[in-house]
Amino acid sequence: MSAQADTHDDHHHKETFVTKYIFSQDHKMIAKQYLITGTIMGVVGVIMSLMMRMQIAWPEEPNVIFQALLGKWAPEGVMDADIYLALVTIHGTIMVFFVLTAGLSGTFSNLLIPLQIGARDMASGFLNMVSYWLFFLSSIIMVLSFFVEAGPAAAGWTIYPPLSALPMAQGGSGAGMTMWLVSMAIFIASSLLGSLNYVVTVINLRTKGMSMTRLPLTIWAFFVTAIIGIVSFPVLLSAALLLIMDRSFGTSFFLSDIFIQGEVLHYQGGSPVLFEHLFWFLGHPEVYIVLLPALGITSEIIATNSRKPIFGYRAMIVSILAIAFLSTIVWGHHMFISGMNPFLGSVFTFTTLLIAIPSAVKAFNYITTLWKGNLQMNPAMLFSIGLVSTFITGGLTGIILGDSALDINVHDTYFVVAHFHLVMGISALYGMFAGIYHWFPKMFGRMLNKNLGYIHFWVTAVCAYGVFFPMHFIGMAGLPRRYYTNSNFPLFDDLQDVNVIITVFALIGGVFQIVFLYNLFASMFYGKKAIQNPWRSNTLEWTTPVEHIHGNWPGEIPHVHRWAYDYSKPGHDEDFVSQIVPLKEGEEELQH
Amino acid sequence: MTALLSILVLVFILVAIWQMVKIFDLTQSVTARSDNQVANDKDNKINGYLMLGFLVFIYVITIICFVKWGDLPLMSNSASEHGPGIDNLMIISMIIIFFVQTVTQFLLHYFAFKYRGEKGKKALFYADNNKLEAIWTIIPVIVLAVLIIQGLFTWTTIMNVNEENDPLILELYAQQFNWKARYGGEDNTLGKANVRLIDINRANILGVDESDPNAQDDVITTELHLPVGRPVLFKMRSQDVLHSAYMPHFRAQMNCVPGMITQFGFTPTVTTEDMRETPEMQDKVANINKIRVDKSKDLVAKGEQALDPYVFDYLLLCNKICGKSHYNMQMKIIVETPEEYNAWIKTQKVFKDSLID
Numbered sequence: 001m002s003a004q005a006d007t008h009d010d011h012h013h014k015e016t017f018v019t020k021y022i023f024s025q026d027h028k029m030i031a032k033q034y035l036i037t038g039t040i041m042g043v044v045g046v047i048m049s050l051m052m053r054m055q056i057a058w059p060e061e062p063n064v065i066f067q068a069l070l071g072k073w074a075p076e077g078v079m080d081a082d083i084y085l086a087l088v089t090i091h092g093t094i095m096v097f098f099v100l101t102a103g104l105s106g107t108f109s110n111l112l113i114p115l116q117i118g119a120r121d122m123a124s125g126f127l128n129m130v131s132y133w134l135f136f137l138s139s140i141i142m143v144l145s146f147f148v149e150a151g152p153a154a155a156g157w158t159i160y161p162p163l164s165a166l167p168m169a170q171g172g173s174g175a176g177m178t179m180w181l182v183s184m185a186i187f188i189a190s191s192l193l194g195s196l197n198y199v200v201t202v203i204n205l206r207t208k209g210m211s212m213t214r215l216p217l218t219i220w221a222f223f224v225t226a227i228i229g230i231v232s233f234p235v236l237l238s239a240a241l242l243l244i245m246d247r248s249f250g251t252s253f254f255l256s257d258i259f260i261q262g263e264v265l266h267y268q269g270g271s272p273v274l275f276e277h278l279f280w281f282l283g284h285p286e287v288y289i290v291l292l293p294a295l296g297i298t299s300e301i302i303a304t305n306s307r308k309p310i311f312g313y314r315a316m317i318v319s320i321l322a323i324a325f326l327s328t329i330v331w332g333h334h335m336f337i338s339g340m341n342p343f344l345g346s347v348f349t350f351t352t353l354l355i356a357i358p359s360a361v362k363a364f365n366y367i368t369t370l371w372k373g374n375l376q377m378n379p380a381m382l383f384s385i386g387l388v389s390t391f392i393t394g395g396l397t398g399i400i401l402g403d404s405a406l407d408i409n410v411h412d413t414y415f416v417v418a419h420f421h422l423v424m425g426i427s428a429l430y431g432m433f434a435g436i437y438h439w440f441p442k443m444f445g446r447m448l449n450k451n452l453g454y455i456h457f458w459v460t461a462v463c464a465y466g467v468f469f470p471m472h473f474i475g476m477a478g479l480p481r482r483y484y485t486n487s488n489f490p491l492f493d494d495l496q497d498v499n500v501i502i503t504v505f506a507l508i509g510g511v512f513q514i515v516f517l518y519n520l521f522a523s524m525f526y527g528k529k530a531i532q533n534p535w536r537s538n539t540l541e542w543t544t545p546v547e548h549i550h551g552n553w554p555g556e557i558p559h560v561h562r563w564a565y566d567y568s569k570p571g572h573d574e575d576f577v578s579q580i581v582p583l584k585e586g587e588e589e590l591q592h
Numbered sequence: 593m594t595a596l597l598s599i600l601v602l603v604f605i606l607v608a609i610w611q612m613v614k615i616f617d618l619t620q621s622v623t624a625r626s627d628n629q630v631a632n633d634k635d636n637k638i639n640g641y642l643m644l645g646f647l648v649f650i651y652v653i654t655i656i657c658f659v660k661w662g663d664l665p666l667m668s669n670s671a672s673e674h675g676p677g678i679d680n681l682m683i684i685s686m687i688i689i690f691f692v693q694t695v696t697q698f699l700l701h702y703f704a705f706k707y708r709g710e711k712g713k714k715a716l717f718y719a720d721n722n723k724l725e726a727i728w729t730i731i732p733v734i735v736l737a738v739l740i741i742q743g744l745f746t747w748t749t750i751m752n753v754n755e756e757n758d759p760l761i762l763e764l765y766a767q768q769f770n771w772k773a774r775y776g777g778e779d780n781t782l783g784k785a786n787v788r789l790i791d792i793n794r795a796n797i798l799g800v801d802e803s804d805p806n807a808q809d810d811v812i813t814t815e816l817h818l819p820v821g822r823p824v825l826f827k828m829r830s831q832d833v834l835h836s837a838y839m840p841h842f843r844a845q846m847n848c849v850p851g852m853i854t855q856f857g858f859t860p861t862v863t864t865e866d867m868r869e870t871p872e873m874q875d876k877v878a879n880i881n882k883i884r885v886d887k888s889k890d891l892v893a894k895g896e897q898a899l900d901p902y903v904f905d906y907l908l909l910c911n912k913i914c915g916k917s918h919y920n921m922q923m924k925i926i927v928e929t930p931e932e933y934n935a936w937i938k939t940q941k942v943f944k945d946s947l948i949d
Contacts, residue, residue, distance in 0.1 A: 408845050
C-alpha cells in the first residue's frame with residue numbers, strides 16, 4: 001500500500017494565516033480545531049448538567065447562577081420547568097454528538113490515522129476541511145437555539161414525536177426544534193464526510209509493511225467506528241428529514257390520532273414507534289461510536305505505559321468487530337415497553353446480552369495487560385485505568401437493563417442515567433482525556449503538566465463515582481428521570497439527601513475541570529518543550545519531527561516491519577522497539 | 593441559603609485551583625531542567641498507592657450505598673403476582689454483578705498498585721494465551737445463558753396477556769398532564785373510542801363512541817381502583833404525546849402511544865391497607881414523615897405552610913418525557929377487597945349519564 005503518490009511531499013505551498021489556521025486541509029490542524037471546538041462544547045454541556053443537578057438538589061430555590069446564565073428562563077433566580085427540559089435535551093445532544101462523537105473521533109481519528117498508518121495526510125484533505133466546518137456550523141446553530149423566543153428543543157435528546165413534532169405540545173418544539181433538526185442534519189453530513197475519509201484512508205494509504213494485522217488498535221477502533229457511523233447515521237438523517245416533513249409539510253409519518261389544546265389534528269396513520277426504531281437504529285450504535293475510539297485509545301496507552309504488549313491483540317480486534325456487528329442489532333432494548341411486539345423484546349434481550357461477551361473479553365484483556373507490567377503512571381495511564389474501572393462498573397448494570405423483564409421496572413429511571421453515564425459518558429470522556437494527555441506532545445510540541453494531570457484525574461475519578469454510584473439506588477427506588485422536581489411525590493422524599501450528595505460531588509467534579517482547561521490552554525503556549533518520543537512508544541507518529549510539517553515525514557515515509565506492541569521484547573536492549581525497526585536475524589514476529 | 597452555600601463552596605474551590613496554578617508555575621520553573629513531565633518512580637509509587645486507596649473507596653462507597661440506601665430500592669414488597677419473579681431475577685443479577693464487580697475492580701487496581709513502574713525493572717513479554725481467553729469467553733457465555741433463559745421466561749410470562757381468565761378490562765388514558773381510567777362497566781367491555789369523537793361541550797373527554805352499546809355503561813374516573821386478586825388488563829391510549837404508565841410497586845410499565853392501543857396486564861396481590869401495615873412500609877413512611885417534619889420547621893419559619901404528613905398510596909407516574917408538567921403527572925391507585933371495589937364502582941356515574949346534552 002505504499003503506492004501513495006508523494007504528491008504533497010515536503011514541497012511547501014505558500015501558506016497564509018487563513019489556509020494554515022482556519023481553512024486548513026492539514027489533518028493535524030483539523031484535529032486541533034476539533035479538539036478546541038469539542039472542548040468548548042464540553043464546557044457548555046457540563047455547565048448545563050451542573051445547573052440541572054442544582055435544580056434537582058435544591059428545587060425551586062432562587063439561585064444567582066440560574067439568574068445569571070438563564071436570564072428570562074429563571075425569573076428571580078427560580079428555574080423554569082420548560083428550561084429544565086431544554087437543559088436535559090441540549091446537554092444530552094451536546095455531550096453525545098458534539099463532544100464524544102465529533103470531539104473524540106474528530107480529534108483523534110484525524111490526528112492519528114495518517115500518523116499511525118504512515119500516510120502524508122487524509123485521503124481527501126478538502127473533504128476533511130469541509131467536515132470540520134460543517135461541524136463548526138452545526139455547533140453554532142445548536143448553541144444559538146438557546147436564543148430563540150420560545151426556547152431550545154426540550155423533548156429529550158431522543159426527540160420522540162409527537163412531543164417534538166407539535167409546537168403546541170411544548171415551547172421548545174417550535175423554532176428551537178427546527179434549529180435542533182437543522183443542526184443535526186448538518187452534523188450528520190459532517191460526520192459522514194469524516195467517516196468516509198477515515199475508512200478510505202485506512203484502506204488505501206497504509207505505508208509499506210503496515211498490514212491490517214500490524215495496525216495499532218487505535219486505528220482498528222477508529223476504522224470500525226467510522227464504518228458503524230456510515231451504516232447508522234444516514235438512518236437518523238432520514239428520521240430527522242421525515243420529522244421535518246411531519247412538522248412543516250403536514251405528512252403523517254410519525255403522527256396519528258392527536259387531540260391537543262382543544263382540537264383534533266389531521267394526522268392519520270403514522271406511528272411514533274417507527275420513529276423510535278429509526279432513532280435507535282442510530283442511537284444504539286452511537287453508544288459504540290462514542291465508546292470504541294475511547295477503548296482504542298486506551299488499548300494503545302495501557303500497552304505503552306505497561307511496557308508490555310497488549311494482551312490478546314487478535315481477540316481485541318475480534319471483540320471490536322463483534323461489538324460493531326452486534327451494536328447494529330440491539331437497538332430494540334431501548335423500546336421494550338414502547339408498545340412493540342413482546343416477542344421482539346425477547347429477540348433484543350438475546351442479542352443485547354450477547355454484547356456482554358466481547359465486552360468482558362476486552363475488560364479481562366486490559367487487566368491481563370497490566371499483570372506483571374512495569375506501569376508508568378502518567379496521567380494518560382491513570383485515565384485509561386479509570387476507563388476500565390468505569391467501563392466495568394457501568395457495563396455490568398447493562399445486564400439488568402438489557403434484560404427485558406427487569407427493564408420494565410427500571411426503564412427511564414435514574415438507574416438508566418447512572419448506567420449510561422458510567423459506561424459511555426464517563427468512560428468515553430476518560431478515553432478523550434487519556435488521548436489528550438498522551439498525544440498532546442504530538443499535537444502541540446509541548447508537554448502537559450503532569451501534577452495538574454494527577455489532581456485532575458483523582459478528583460474526577462472520586463467525583464464520577466460519587467455522582468453515579470448512588471444514582472443507581474435512587475433509580476432502583478423508582479425515581480423517574482427528567483423530572484423538574486420531585487417535590488410533588490412525598491414517596492420520594494427520602495431520596496432527597498442522596499440527590500444533594502450527588503449534586504455536591506457533581507459541583508466539585510465539574511468545577512475541577514478548570515484544572516484541566518488551565519493545563520490544556522496554558523501548556524499549549526508555556527508547557528515544557530516535548531522531545532520526539534516522550535512515552536518511548538512504538539507507533540509511527542513518534543517518528544515524525546516534533547515541529548509539524550506538511551506531509552508529516554521529511555523525506556520518505558518509513559516502512560513498517562513489525563506490529564505495534566513489541567514492548568519489553570526479550571533480545572532487545574530497550575523496552576520498546578519501534579515499528580520501523582527491521583526484525584533481527586532469527587527474530588520471530590511474535591504476535592497474534 | 594443553599595445557593596449561598598454552593599457559591600461559597602465554588603469560591604473555595606476556585607481559591608484552591610488558584611493555589612494549584614501557582615504550584616504549576618513553580619514546578620515549571622524550578623524543575624524545568626530535571627523534570628520532563630513524564631512519570632518517574634516517585635509518581636509511579638504515589639499513584640500506585642492511590643490506586644489501592646481508590647479500590648478501597650469503591651468498596652466503601654458500595655457498602656455505604658447498600659447499607660444506607662439498600663432498603664430504598666423496590667426489590668422487595670412487590671404488590672403484584674408477577675412482581676416476585678422480577679425481584680428474584682433482579683436479586684440474582686445483582687449478586688452476579690456484585691461478585692464480578694468486586695473481583696475485577698480488585699484485580700484492576702491491585703495490579704495497578706503491584707506492578708507500578710520502577711527504573712530498571714522489565715515487564716514480562718506476554719502477548720497471548722488462547723486458553724485464558726477461551727476461559728473468559730466461555731464463563732460469561734454460561735452466566736449470560738442462564739440470565740437470558742430466566743429473563744426470557746419471566747418476560748414471556750409477564751407479557752402474555754390474555755382475556756381467558758376473566759380479567760378486569762380497563763382503559764388508561766393519558767393526556768398532558770393527567771391520567772384517566774375507563775372501566776368496562778357491567779359488561780366488562782370497553783366501548784369504542786377515538787380522539788376524533790372528543791366533544792368537550794358534551795363532556796365526552798375521552799372520545800368514546802356514543803352510539804356504541806358497549807360504551808353506555810363505561811365508567812370514567814380520575815382514581816384507579818383495583819380489586820385485589822383479580823387479573824387486570826390495561827388497554828392504554830394517549831391523546832397527544834407519548835406517555836408512560838409506570839406503576840413501580842406492581843413492577844409494571846408500558847408506554848401510551850397516540851394512534852395505537854398498548855396493553856399490559858397484572859394481578860394486584862396486596863391491598864393498599866395491607867401494604868400500609870407491612871413493617872417495611874411503616875419504617876419507610878415514618879422516615880419520610882420525619883424528613884417532612886424537619887422540612888416543615890424551615891417552611892414555617894419562613895412563614896409558609898407546613899407539609900401534610902405522608903400516608904402511603906400506590907401511584908401511577910408518567911415516565912416518558914411529555915412536556916412542561918411531566919414531573920407532576922400522577923394518579924392514585926387504590927387496591928381494595930372485591931366488596932369495597934364493587935361498592936365503589938356502583939357510586940360512579942356511567943358514561944351515558946355523564947354526557948351533557
